[in-house]
Amino acid sequence: MSCAHILKRFENELQSLRIRKAVIFGESNIAYLTGYKGSGFLVYDLDSSTITLYVPPLEFWRAQKQLKVSARVVAYSRLVKSLSKEQFSSVDERNLEEIAFGILDSSPRVGADLSYAPMELFLKVVGSANLSDKVVDITNTLRALRSVKTSHEMEYIKEATIRTERALKKLVEELESAIASKQNITLGSIKGELIKLLYLEGLESLAFDPIVAAGELTAYPHPPTIPERSLRDSAHIVLDVGGTFNLYSTDVTRTVVLAHNEREVRPLLEALISAYYEALDAIREGVSASEVDAKARKELERAGLKDYFVHGLGHGVGIDVHEAPVLSPLSSDELKAGMVLTLEPAVYFKGRYGARIENVVIVESNGARVLNTLELAW
Amino acid sequence: MSCAHILKRFENELQSLRIRKAVIFGESNIAYLTGYKGSGFLVYDLDSSTITLYVPPLEFWRAQKQLKVSARVVAYSRLVKSLSKEQFSSVDERNLEEIAFGILDSSPRVGADLSYAPMELFLKVVGSANLSDKVVDITNTLRALRSVKTSHEMEYIKEATIRTERALKKLVEELESAIASKQNITLGSIKGELIKLLYLEGLESLAFDPIVAAGELTAYPHPPTIPERSLRDSAHIVLDVGGTFNLYSTDVTRTVVLAHNEREVRPLLEALISAYYEALDAIREGVSASEVDAKARKELERAGLKDYFVHGLGHGVGIDVHEAPVLSPLSSDELKAGMVLTLEPAVYFKGRYGARIENVVIVESNGARVLNTLELAW
Numbered sequence: 001m002s003c004a005h006i007l008k009r010f011e012n013e014l015q016s017l018r019i020r021k022a023v024i025f026g027e028s029n030i031a032y033l034t035g036y037k038g039s040g041f042l043v044y045d046l047d048s049s050t051i052t053l054y055v056p057p058l059e060f061w062r063a064q065k066q067l068k069v070s071a072r073v074v075a076y077s078r079l080v081k082s083l084s085k086e087q088f089s090s091v092d093e094r095n096l097e098e099i100a101f102g103i104l105d106s107s108p109r110v111g112a113d114l115s116y117a118p119m120e121l122f123l124k125v126v127g128s129a130n131l132s133d134k135v136v137d138i139t140n141t142l143r144a145l146r147s148v149k150t151s152h153e154m155e156y157i158k159e160a161t162i163r164t165e166r167a168l169k170k171l172v173e174e175l176e177s178a179i180a181s182k183q184n185i186t187l188g189s190i191k192g193e194l195i196k197l198l199y200l201e202g203l204e205s206l207a208f209d210p211i212v213a214a215g216e217l218t219a220y221p222h223p224p225t226i227p228e229r230s231l232r233d234s235a236h237i238v239l240d241v242g243g244t245f246n247l248y249s250t251d252v253t254r255t256v257v258l259a260h261n262e263r264e265v266r267p268l269l270e271a272l273i274s275a276y277y278e279a280l281d282a283i284r285e286g287v288s289a290s291e292v293d294a295k296a297r298k299e300l301e302r303a304g305l306k307d308y309f310v311h312g313l314g315h316g317v318g319i320d321v322h323e324a325p326v327l328s329p330l331s332s333d334e335l336k337a338g339m340v341l342t343l344e345p346a347v348y349f350k351g352r353y354g355a356r357i358e359n360v361v362i363v364e365s366n367g368a369r370v371l372n373t374l375e376l377a378w
Numbered sequence: 379m380s381c382a383h384i385l386k387r388f389e390n391e392l393q394s395l396r397i398r399k400a401v402i403f404g405e406s407n408i409a410y411l412t413g414y415k416g417s418g419f420l421v422y423d424l425d426s427s428t429i430t431l432y433v434p435p436l437e438f439w440r441a442q443k444q445l446k447v448s449a450r451v452v453a454y455s456r457l458v459k460s461l462s463k464e465q466f467s468s469v470d471e472r473n474l475e476e477i478a479f480g481i482l483d484s485s486p487r488v489g490a491d492l493s494y495a496p497m498e499l500f501l502k503v504v505g506s507a508n509l510s511d512k513v514v515d516i517t518n519t520l521r522a523l524r525s526v527k528t529s530h531e532m533e534y535i536k537e538a539t540i541r542t543e544r545a546l547k548k549l550v551e552e553l554e555s556a557i558a559s560k561q562n563i564t565l566g567s568i569k570g571e572l573i574k575l576l577y578l579e580g581l582e583s584l585a586f587d588p589i590v591a592a593g594e595l596t597a598y599p600h601p602p603t604i605p606e607r608s609l610r611d612s613a614h615i616v617l618d619v620g621g622t623f624n625l626y627s628t629d630v631t632r633t634v635v636l637a638h639n640e641r642e643v644r645p646l647l648e649a650l651i652s653a654y655y656e657a658l659d660a661i662r663e664g665v666s667a668s669e670v671d672a673k674a675r676k677e678l679e680r681a682g683l684k685d686y687f688v689h690g691l692g693h694g695v696g697i698d699v700h701e702a703p704v705l706s707p708l709s710s711d712e713l714k715a716g717m718v719l720t721l722e723p724a725v726y727f728k729g730r731y732g733a734r735i736e737n738v739v740i741v742e743s744n745g746a747r748v749l750n751t752l753e754l755a756w
Contacts, residue, residue, distance in 0.1 A: 038600060056689070057688040057689065058599035058600065058688050058689040059599070059600060060688075061597065061598055061726075061728055061729070062598045062600060062601065062602060065602070066602065077708075078708055079688075079689075079690070079706065079707060079708060086685075087685060087686070087688065087728060114497060114501065115496075115497045115498050115501075116497070117497065118493075119492060119493045119494070119495065119497065119500070120493050120517075122497070122500075123492065123493075123515070127505065137501070139498075188577040188578060188580060189574075189577065189578055191577050192573060192574030192575070192576070192577030192578055193574055195570060195573045195574065195577075196567075196570030196571055196573065196574040197570070198570065199566040199567065199569050199570030199573075199605050200566060200567055200570055200605075202566060202605045202606055203605065204602075204603045204604075204605060205587055205603055206584075206587070209583055209584070219439070220439055220440045221436035221437070222416060222436065222437060222440060223440065224440060224443070224444065224582075225582045225583055226582075227577050227578075227580045227581065227582060228580055307464075307465060308465070310435040310436050310438075310457075310465065311434070311435065311436040311457075312457070328457065329457060330455075330456055330457060350439055350465060351439070
C-alpha cells in the first residue's frame with residue numbers, strides 16, 4: 001500500500017478546507033487511508049499529527065495487524081469493562097455515541113464523511129442542533145480523492161483483473177468440455193465452480209455476488225440466482241464476476257455463446273463490441289463521463305438497440321466495486337488521468353434474453369489503457 | 379412467503395403509531411415486506427390501500443417478477459426519459475430526492491425507517507427543517523417485527539441451515555481424505571470448495587463471506603482471508619459459514635480438530651459446548667438476552683476462559699445474518715417466542731489460536747428448538 005502518499009493527499013485536502021480534525025466512518029474510506037477494512041471509525045488529528053482507529057474488541061488484533069500506517073488502535077465498547085485489560089493494550093470504555101460526541105465537541109470545525117456515518121449516531125449526536133453547524137461533510141472530498149488512483153492501486157486492480165480473467169477462462173474451458181460430453185449442468189454448479197476458481201487464483205474475496213445467467217435470465221441486468229436451473233438448450237451464458245486483491249476490486253463480464261442457436265446472440269455481441277470501442281476511443285483526461293456514455297449509446301442506436309440499454313455505461317472501480325466516477329447520461333463527472341473505469345454496454349430484451357460485455361480501463365492524459373487481456377467475444 | 383400475514387402485522391403497527399403513510403428504504407425491510415431485494419424504496423399508503431415500489435430501470439422486470447404482494451412497480455430516474463416507454467409500464471422521471479420530497483410533503487405524518495435512508499437524501503430532504511418534524515422513525519418498529527418470525531420464515535431458515543450443514547459435512551469428509559492422502563491443501567482451496575458445495579446444495583447466495591481459518595488465524599474472531607496459506611501442521615480449522623434460502627440466512631460455525639495436536643483444542647471445545655448448553659437451557663420466552671449471554675460467560679469463567687470471549691454470545695438471524703435481538707452483556711432485549719438466534723461461544727488466545735462453535739435456535743414459550751443437526755464436536 002502507498003498509504004503514506006494517500007495520507008499526504010488527504011491531509012492537503014483537509015488543509016484546503018481549513019479542517020484540523022476529521023472523523024472517518026466509511027469502511028472503504030478507512031481501508032483506503034489505513035489498510036484495515038472492518039467495523040470501526042478513524043479519527044485524524046492534524047494538530048497532534050495522530051491517527052486513532054477505534055474498533056470493537058473482536059477486531060482489535062486484526063486491525064493492529066492490517067494497519068499500513070502509524071496509528072493507535074483503541075478497542076471501544078462498554079463490553080471491554082468485563083474483559084481482561086491484558087488482552088487489549090488500549091481501550092475506551094465509552095460507547096460510540098459518547099466517543100463521537102467527545103470528538104465533535106472538542107473542536108470548532110470537524111470534517112466527517114457524513115454519507116457513511118451510522119444514521120443512528122447521526123440522529124442522536126452529529127445532527128443535533130449544537131453540533132451540526134461545526135461538522136463539514138467531506139464525503140465528496142474522499143470520493144474525489146479515491147477516484148484518481150495511485151500506481152499501487154492500479155497494480156492491485158490489474159492483478160485482480162488478470163486473476164479473475166484466468167478463473168473465467170478456466171471455467172469456460174470446463175464448461176465447453178462438460179457440454180461436449182453432454183453433462184447436465186446447473187447454474188448453481190457453474191456459479192460454485194467459478195467462485196472456487198477465483199479462490200484458487202489467490203483472490204481474497206468476491207467483489208460482489210457473481211452473476212451467472214442463461215436463457216431468459218440474461219434479460220435481467222441483475223438476474224435472480226436460480227441454482228437448480230439447467231443450462232440445457234440455452235443459447236448463451238452471461239458471467240459477471242470480480243474478485244479482490246489487496247483490498248481492490250475488479251468487475252469483468254463476458255457473454256459466452258454456446259454451440260447452438262448462436263445466430264441470435266452474435267449480432268448483439270458485435271454491436272456491444274462496437275459500442276465498447278466507440279466509448280474507449282473517446283476516453284482521455286478532460287472528457288466528460290456523459291460524453292463517453294453517449295458514444296456507446298449512439299453506436300447502439302445505429303444498430304437499433306438504444307432502447308434496450310437501460311443503465312449507465314460504467315462506473316469507477318477500486319476498493320468498492322462501484323465508486324466515483326459515474327458514466328451515464330446524467331453524470332456530471334469529468335474524467336481525470338488515473339481514474340479506473342468499467343465499460344459495460346449491454347442490451348436486454350424484456351422477457352426474452354440479453355447480453356453484456358465489460359472491461360476495466362485506466363484513463364490516461366491522452367487515451368485509455370485496458371487492463372483486460374481476454375477477448376471480448378467468445 | 380407469508381407476506382400477506384407480515385403486511386397485516388406491519389399495518390397494525392403503523393396504525394398504533396397513528397401513521398397512514400410510510401416510506402421504507404432498507405433493502406432487507408423491503409424484502410421482508412414484498413419479497414423483492416435490491417435497490418429502490420417502498421411507499422405504503424394505508425388510506426388508499428396501495429403499495430408502490432420505486433426501483434431503478436435496470437431492476438424493473440426483476441422487481442415485477444419477485445414481488446409476493448400486490449404492489450405497483452415504478453421505474454424511477456431521469457434516465458428513463460431517454461428510454462422507450464414500451465419497456466416500462468410505469469415510470470417516474472423525477473430523481474429520488476424529488477420523489478421523496480413529494481411523498482413527505484403530501485402528508486402530515488410519515489413513517490420511515492430512517493436508519494436505512496440514504497444519508498445524502500436525508501441531508502438534503504428528510505432532515506430539512508420543514509420536514510423532519512413530520513417524519514416518524516419506524517426503524518425499531520420494523521426491527522422488532524422482523525425479530526419474531528412467522529412459521530414460513532422459520533422454515534426458510536431451517537432449510538438454509540440444513541443445506542449449509544450438508545455442504546459443511548461434505549467439505550469435512552473431502553478434507554479428511556485429502557489430509558489422509560497427504561495432499562497440500564490451501565485455505566483458498568477449502569474456501570472455494572465450501573462455497574461450491576453450498577451452491578450445489580441449492581443455496582441461492584452467501585449470507586456472508588465465509589470464514590476459513592487455521593493456525594494462528596483462528597485467534598482472530600474475523601480473520602483475514604489468506605488464500606495461499608497451507609493447512610499443513612494446523613491443529614484445527616474454524617469454518618463459519620451460511621447460505622440463504624428464499625432470502626433467509628443461516629450462520630453455522632464448527633471447529634474441526636485435525637488428526638494431530640488435538641490435545642490443545644479438545645479441552646477448549648468441551649468448554650464451548652458446556653457454555654452452549656448452559657445458554658440453551660436458559661432460553662425461553664420472557665428471559666432477558668443478557669441473562670442468556672451471562673450463562674455461557676459464567677460457564678467459560680468456570681473453565682478459566684472468560685477473558686478470552688471478546689464478543690457477544692449471539693444475534694438474531696433472518697433476512698439479515700445479523701438482526702435483532704442482540705445477545706451480549708450490554709443487551710436490553712427480551713426474548714420472545716418465535717425469535718431465531720445464533721449461539722456462538724468462542725475463545726481467542728491472542729497471537730496463538732482460538733475456537734468457536736455456533737448453532738441456530740428458535741425461542742419457544744417454554745424452551746428452545748435447535749435447527750442444527752450436525753454434532754458440535756468433530
